[in-house]
Amino acid sequence: MSTALQWVKSTYSSSEGGQCVEVATAPDVIHIRDSKRPEGTTLQVSPTTWTTFTTALK
Template structure:
């Protein structure tokens, strides 16, 4: 991203994979948080833009997927 403005505020984030992700690089996403935002990206294509949602929406999504 050299010379490019960080419009989404994702530079310098600490990304995490799910503890359920296999080590073979399959279908994984990575998540990073900041106050007021949760960023989600494809672990195989980290240069692609991340999806950004508010923490309330992320909590609802995670709760729904746990059912």
């Protein structure tokens, strides 16, 4: 049985839409998608890769 992913939009995103990224975490993979195209392609990266990326943004 699989559970649905819980997608979260960045707190930096406004409520007016725009260009937003949504992220859903799972134990072994981080899912990333465009909020304008939720049924579109998703990018999947390891938690280590995601941490490295978000740390570099700070």
